[in-house]
Amino acid sequence: xxxxxxxxxDPNMQWILLGCILLGLSSGVIGSFMYLRKQSLMGDALxxxxxxxxxxxxxxxxxxxxxxxxxxxxxxGIVATFAISAxxxxxxxxxxxxxxxxxxxxxxxxxxxxxxxxxxxxxxxSGLDKFLFGQAAAMVLSDVYTMAVISVVLIGxxxxxxxxxxxxxxxPGFARGLGFPAGLLDKLLMLLIVIAxxxxxxxxxxxxxxxxxxxxAVSARYWTEKLGVMVCLSGLFGAIAxxxxxxxxxxxxxxxxxxxxxxxxxxxxxxxxxxxxxRGMISKAIVRLNAxxxxxxxxxxxxxxERAL
Amino acid sequence: MGHSPLVVRDLSVxxxxxxxxxxxxxxxxxxxxxxxxxxxxxxxxxxIKAVLGLIxxxxxxxxxxxxxxxxxxxxxxxxxxxxxxxxxxxxxxxxVVMMGRYGRLGWFKRPGAADRQAAxxxxxxxxxxxxxxxxxxxxxxxxxxxxxxxxxxxxDAQLYFMDEPFVGVDAATEKAxxxxxxxxxxxxxxxxxxxxxxxxxxxxxxxxxxLNGHLMAFGETADIFTEGNLQRTYGGRLSILKTGSESxxxxxxx
Numbered sequence: 133x134x135x136x137x138x139x140x141x142d143p144n145m146q147w148i149l150l151g152c153i154l155l156g157l158s159s160g161v162i163g164s165f166m167y168l169r170k171q172s173l174m175g176d177a178l179x180x181x182x183x184x185x186x187x188x189x190x191x192x193x194x195x196x197x198x199x200x201x202x203x204x205x206x207x208x209g210i211v212a213t214f215a216i217s218a219x220x221x222x223x224x225x226x227x228x229x230x231x232x233x234x235x236x237x238x239x240x241x242x243x244x245x246x247x248x249x250x251x252x253x254x255x256x257x258s259g260l261d262k263f264l265f266g267q268a269a270a271m272v273l274s275d276v277y278t279m280a281v282i283s284v285v286l287i288g289x290x291x292x293x294x295x296x297x298x299x300x301x302x303x304p305g306f307a308r309g310l311g312f313p314a315g316l317l318d319k320l321l322m323l324l325i326v327i328a329x330x331x332x333x334x335x336x337x338x339x340x341x342x343x344x345x346x347x348x349a350v351s352a353r354y355w356t357e358k359l360g361v362m363v364c365l366s367g368l369f370g371a372i373a374x375x376x377x378x379x380x381x382x383x384x385x386x387x388x389x390x391x392x393x394x395x396x397x398x399x400x401x402x403x404x405x406x407x408x409x410x411r412g413m414i415s416k417a418i419v420r421l422n423a424x425x426x427x428x429x430x431x432x433x434x435x436x437x438e439r440a441l
Numbered sequence: 442m443g444h445s446p447l448v449v450r451d452l453s454v455x456x457x458x459x460x461x462x463x464x465x466x467x468x469x470x471x472x473x474x475x476x477x478x479x480x481x482x483x484x485x486x487x488x489i490k491a492v493l494g495l496i497x498x499x500x501x502x503x504x505x506x507x508x509x510x511x512x513x514x515x516x517x518x519x520x521x522x523x524x525x526x527x528x529x530x531x532x533x534x535x536x537v538v539m540m541g542r543y544g545r546l547g548w549f550k551r552p553g554a555a556d557r558q559a560a561x562x563x564x565x566x567x568x569x570x571x572x573x574x575x576x577x578x579x580x581x582x583x584x585x586x587x588x589x590x591x592x593x594x595x596x597d598a599q600l601y602f603m604d605e606p607f608v609g610v611d612a613a614t615e616k617a618x619x620x621x622x623x624x625x626x627x628x629x630x631x632x633x634x635x636x637x638x639x640x641x642x643x644x645x646x647x648x649x650x651x652l653n654g655h656l657m658a659f660g661e662t663a664d665i666f667t668e669g670n671l672q673r674t675y676g677g678r679l680s681i682l683k684t685g686s687e688s689x690x691x692x693x694x695x
Contacts, residue, residue: 168530221457292549299540303526306592309493310544311514357576359531 139382148268148335148382151276152374152393154283155335159328160348160370161290164363165321167349168301173228174213175325176342177235181205181212182329183242183338186263187249198278202330209326212238242338266337268378268389275334282331286324290363297321298359335374336390344370347397354408373397444507446471446600446631447492452501454484454491460499461487465656469600472629474622476636476646476662480675483653485635486522489602493519505600514544518598520589522605528578534588535573538563541595556595563594566624567617583614590621601625601632608637619645642666 139145166175185208189200212234219230246263262270290297299307300317308314325345332341352365377393406413447469454462461484469475477485490496492503494510505513518541541563542556552560564570567587572580580588586606593601606618622645625632633650636642642649642662649665651657651674658670 170527295543295546295551296548298532299543302530302532302537303521303540305490305495305521305525306519306540307543308495309517309519309521310596311511312543353531357531357533359536362531 135383136379139379145378145382147273147276148271148389149375149378151271151279152268152335152378152389153371154276154279154374155328155332156344156348156370156372156374156393156397157367158283158286158370159332159341159344160352160366160368160373161287161363162321162324162328163345163347163349163370164352164359164366165290165297165301166325167346167353168359169321172346172350173231174216174322175345177212177216177231177238178209178322178325179329179338179342179345180235180242181208181238182326182333182341183263184208184238184245185242186330186333186338187242187245190249191245198275198330201333202327205330206323206326208238209322213322262337263333264337264339265388266333266335266340266390268335268381271334279331279335282327286328286331287367289320289324293317293320294360294363301359336377336393340390340394343394344373344397347394347401348373351397351401351404354404354411369397369400372400444504445469446506447633448502448504448507449492450502450504452488452491452503453499454487454496455499456487456496461654462491463655465501465652467650467656467659469631469633470648471631472626473631473647474626474645475631475633475648475650476642477633477650477652478636478639478642478674479652479657483674485652486604488652489519489604489633489635493517493602515596516599518593518596518601520593520601520603520606523582523586523589523609528580528585530577533574533576534569534580534584534591535560535564537577537588538591538595541592544596559597560591560595563591564588566594567591567621568613581611583610586610587614587617590618594621599630601630603632603634605635605637607641639671 140149163175166172182205185204185206186201187204188208189204190196192204193200215234216227216230219225219233220227225233296307296312296317299310299312300314300321304314304318307317328345329338329341332338332344336344348366348369349362351369352362355365356362373393373396376396376399377389377391380396381387381389381392404412407415409415445468449468450466452462452465453460461482465488477488479485487496491498491501492510494503503510506516510517535557538560539552539556542552542559546552546556561570561573564573567590569584569587569591572584572588577585577588586609590603590606593603607615610618622632622634626647634646636645643666646662648660649662650659651665651670653674653676657674658665
């Protein structure tokens with residue numbers, strides 16, 4: 133316990149903690165819309181596609197600047213989405229296969245570039261291999277500042293466009309009919325995902341980011357039937373994952389933060405899956421049990437009033 | 442004024458390489474209920490989607506009250522096919538109906554008390570006000586269809602497009618839709634409805650558009666809904682219609 137207190141009072145640790153919480157929060161919020169639009173896999177693809185983009189950005193600029201990475205990842209993400217939609221449109225390949233194919237090609241290319249960079253011996257390449265799984269401990273104050281700014285921007289955009297994103301997620305055809313540019317909004321969401329992925333590179337790495345985008349959203353869906361509540365819960369779950377991962381990692385024997393964050397998110401998901409009211413497994417089992425009981429007592433034979441309409 | 446609610450000139454649409462609609466031209470009179478009839482794959486939904494700009498046109502022109510659709514967004518209401526959305530979305534019936542107000546609200550503005558009021562009234566018109574707080578996946582198919590209709594009503598438009606509103610609904614919903622269509626007509630609004638059931642065409646619609654890739658015929662139901670025209674539109678598939686005794690009598694009534 134004392135070690136935990138010591139940990140939480142350590143200013144360096146506080147920064148890392150704050151960074152991971154902010155990251156979980158914003159990726160949870162954005163991931164909700166991705167999940168509801170049934171584009172979870174797309175988030176995964178964008179996260180993997182970010183790797184070659186980040187590597188190329190590093191090769192060109194020679195520095196590890198967040199902004200350069202973001203541009204690289206955004207371009208790679210755009211190329212990947214184009215590749216996916218071209219594959220689905222001009223071949224007989226279905227979108228899930230197209231996403232899988234593009235994801236692996238981009239990721240493979242990224243790994244190749246990563247190896248190339250490490251062998252080039254430029255001197256300042258150290259830590260680049262941490263792009264894969266992140267290294268939260270290496271976070272410095274300026275990283276946290278950047279992440280704070282990114283979180284505010286991402287969450288701010290989601291608040292601002294809440295109505296539009298909701299409509300786009302539920303009924304894009306109707307949104308377009310009302311005159312909202314569904315295609316542009318769609319690209320904006322993709323861009324937000326790319327930004328979140330890049331923000332997460334330092335802390336959890338590109339691969340783990342996919343899980344932080346989707347798992348909190350899936351968990352949050354179990355607890356509520358209101359979109360606003362779901363988005364907030366998803367952000368909260370993401371923040372919990374960030375917090376839990378960081379604390380456990382610093383308490384344990386040098387365990388990596390990123391994977392621990394993802395494991396924490398998975399624990400939250402497991403709890404939601406089992407214990408959530410109405411949608412959870414226990415609650416569903418109880419409902420089934422009651423239905424069977426009432427059927428045996430002859431009550432179930434009466435149709436419910438709204439079914440009669 | 443004096444502009445027709447909808448003028449379509451030489452509209453051609455293709456899904457990727459396969460053409461679906463060929464040079465469709467027509468002009469819709471104001472204040473009529475119009476049924477769009479044709480076999481599967483005839484391009485009925487495609488026609489609506491192309492008019493609304495949901496899918497790209499190969500060529501052609503669409504004028505809503507004399508202007509391009511983009512300038513007349515608030516004058517047009519749309520009821521998509523019920524299956525086009527996932528009803529397991531975290532929201533309730535009232536919230537979906539409120540989406541009909543989004544076009545009026547424009548960017549960033551949130552719906553307020555007036556929008557809530559309008560949405561409740563729309564729900565009431567389709568007999569769904571007591572389901573306002575119901576999660577949408579908990580509604581029956583017919584109730585979901587009525588929520589979609591209420592959303593279109595909340596748009597408070599002049600010209601309505603409805604894509605197969607009668608498909609898979611119960612008798613109560615069918616009745617609710619019919620009385621709603623007649624209400625809209627009483628208010629001088631124009632409604633185009635993609636419809637499948639030939640036996641009810643003469644009861645429901647003032648005018649009929651027969652479509653099968655090309656525009657086969659369009660005009661007053663009594664003049665257009667003839668066996669000869671249907672034969673031309675449906676080709677060999679009309680035999681189904683003839684063997685059905687009910688449809689046979691309907692055709693005889695004409």
